[in-house]
Amino acid sequence: MKLVLIHTGGTIGMAETPNGLAPKPGLVEDAIKARLPEGVELVEHVFDPLVDSADVGPSDWNRILDLIDAEPDAPVILTHGTDTMAFTGAALSQALYGLGRRVVMCGSMLPLDMDGDAEGNLDLALQAVMEPEEGVFLAFADQIMPAAGLVKHNSHQVDAFRSVPQSLSAPTLRRFGPRNLAILTLSPALPVTALTAALGGLDGAVLRVFGSGTMMNDPDLIVSLRAATDSGTPIRCVSQCESGGLEPGTYAAGAGLWSAGVENGGNQTAEAALVSLWLRK
Structure with a gap:
């Protein structure tokens, strides 16, 4: 089977530099490959350049949706920064509703290889993405949460997110146009x-x-x-x-x-x- 990785950026894929944390190419991809179950083919889509989640918006949501559509039968792991995780979670949950897709979002408060939460969140995402239930979810702090109503309630703690139950229905549109x-x-x-x-x-x-x-x-x-x-x-x-x-x-x-x-x-x-x-x- 195929597993799609869409790596947009975020803390999970950063490393220390003389000027502070910065994206490190290959870090997330290598971590996924090291954990990949036998018999699973990884399809990688890596944003170039990687995007700080503060800059993620409608055009990025459309790009992610296009990549998901391009692999219609494959589950998807989306790595993403935490600052706008709630917006992207809502965007994908509504745009994909009723299409039978399973997407698991993943990020972290500390990067990989820094003895933080990144490895645990990635392990959880890999387990969760293989489940059959359709929908968009967040793997974070030992929890699998519906991503439709995420709230980032803490800017520093590992347990940074909560999920507020939402009522979903098929949208009129499935892409994001130029609206103010x-x-x-x-x-x-x-x-x-x-x-x-x-x-x-x-x-x-x-x-x-x-x-x-x-x-x-x-x-x-x-x-x-x-x-x-x-x-x-x-x-x-x-x-x-x-x-x-x-x-x-x-x-x-x-x-x-x-x-x-x-x-x-x-x-x-x-x-x-x-x-x-x-x-x-």
Whole structure:
């Protein structure tokens, strides 16, 4: 059987240099080959140059999806930096939903050969990728997590990720087009002019609101949101809380949101909500 490795970059494939950690060509590929089960053929796709995950975006997601499509019957291990792992996990989970593919993402907080978590995460990914269940998963810190709703909750600890359950359905589109989308966050005393200006330059937005779905009691804010939705700019609301999601109607303080025509993102993470805006016509 074939196993596809897509190595995009990230800490897992770095090594010490006089100027600090930097990508080391061949490091991840050699580590995979040393662990490869007998009878498995490795198909390697290595980004050149390797990409820091802070720079990963829609064009990279499309490239990854094209590589996955090119090997229709093979499971896939994707090595990736941790900083935008949640965005890529959401992107692949939604774009591949219902296609029967199994993708296991893998990264680490310390590079290979540094007595850290990289080797254990890679071993776990190799075990997990051979399972039959379709979907996109993350192998990290002794856990196999659905990648659709990842949250990086710690910037330093080995146990860096959690997974928030998400509801998935087949998307309208399966590739990411050139859209101006962003995640915006409500905060106390946010100037409405700032929100209006941001929305004016966007094709759609995810709005992180308070708790189970509330916002400030500011009529100008409602007017701004309504003007955007009336002009055809979708605004999808999600909670600023890590889990629990939105429940419209729970508090009167949220009534203005829903009267302004915003969408209820339910239990979606901000990353998942952003991807869902991208993958619809």
